[in-house]
Amino acid sequence: MLKKNEIKLSIIIPCYNEINTIKKIIKKVIYNLDQFDFNDYEIIIIDDCSNDGTSEILEQTNFAENIKVFSHKENLGKGAAVQTGIKNITGDILIIQDADLEYDPSDYEKLLRPFFEADADIVYGSRFIGGGKYVRIHFFWHYLANKIITFVCNMFTNLNLTDVETGYKLFKNSCLKNVELKEKSFSFEPEITIKLAKKKFKFFEVPITYNGRSYNEGKKIGLKDAFIAFKAIFIYSIKK
Numbered sequence: 001m002l003k004k005n006e007i008k009l010s011i012i013i014p015c016y017n018e019i020n021t022i023k024k025i026i027k028k029v030i031y032n033l034d035q036f037d038f039n040d041y042e043i044i045i046i047d048d049c050s051n052d053g054t055s056e057i058l059e060q061t062n063f064a065e066n067i068k069v070f071s072h073k074e075n076l077g078k079g080a081a082v083q084t085g086i087k088n089i090t091g092d093i094l095i096i097q098d099a100d101l102e103y104d105p106s107d108y109e110k111l112l113r114p115f116f117e118a119d120a121d122i123v124y125g126s127r128f129i130g131g132g133k134y135v136r137i138h139f140f141w142h143y144l145a146n147k148i149i150t151f152v153c154n155m156f157t158n159l160n161l162t163d164v165e166t167g168y169k170l171f172k173n174s175c176l177k178n179v180e181l182k183e184k185s186f187s188f189e190p191e192i193t194i195k196l197a198k199k200k201f202k203f204f205e206v207p208i209t210y211n212g213r214s215y216n217e218g219k220k221i222g223l224k225d226a227f228i229a230f231k232a233i234f235i236y237s238i239k240k
Contacts, residue, residue, distance in 0.1 A: 009042070011043045014082055017051065017052040019057065044089060046070050047071045047072065049071070078185065103209075110207075121202045124170075127163055128162045129205060165229070169189075194237055
C-alpha cells in the first residue's frame with residue numbers, strides 16, 4: 001500500500017483556449033497541494049494548440065522546475081493531450097486536472113485517500129453520488145448522455161461506476177504502463193476505463209464538487225462527443 005510521505009504526485013493539465021482560467025487553476029493546484037502537505041509533485045501542462053492567448057501566457061510565465069509545459073502544434077483533442085502528459089510523468093500517482101475550473105483541487109485530499117487507506121489502483125471523482133460541497137446544475141441532455149454512457153460501459157466491464165465521463169481520474173502510474181491509449185478526443189474516457197477494467201485493477205469512486213460551465217462560459221464537450229464515446233465503448237469492449 002502506498003504511503004503519503006513516500007510518493008510523488010503527477011498532475012497533468014490538458015488545456016485548449018483557457019486564457020481566463022489557466023493561471024487560476026495552476027495557482028489552485030499548487031495551493032491545495034501545499035495545504036495537504038504534498039511536497040513531492042510535478043505539474044505537466046499540455047497546451048493543445050490554443051489560439052486565444054493561452055499559449056502566450058504559458059510561454060511567458062516563469063514556472064518552477066517542477067512545472068513543465070508541452071505544446072501541440074495542432075489541435076489534437078483532450079485524449080491526445082492526456083497521452084502526451086502520461087508519456088512525460090515521473091510520479092507514482094497521476095491526477096488528471098481540467099484547466100477550466102469545473103473541478104476543484106480542494107478535493108485532492110479525499111480523492112487520494114483510497115490509495116493510502118484501501119490500496120486503490122484507480123479513483124474516479126463522481127458528480128453523482130453526493131458528498132461534494134456542491135454540484136452546479138446544467139444541461140439535462142448531457143446528464144442523460146453521461147448516464148447512458150456509464151450504464152453501457154458498466155454493462156461491458158462489470159463495474160458499477162456512476163460517472164465514467166468525470167474529469168477527475170486518478171491512477172497509479174504502474175497501472176498505466178499496462179495499457180496503450182489510442183483515442184485522441186473525449187472518447188479516451190471510456191477507452192481508458194474499459195482497458196483498465198479488463199486488467200482487473202481496483203476501482204474506487206469518491207464524491208466531488210462540480211461547477212460546470214455553460215457553452216457561453218467556454219464549455220467544449222457536446223452531444224456529438226457522446227456518439228463518439230458509444231463507438232469507443234463497443235470497439236474496446238469487443239477487442240481482446
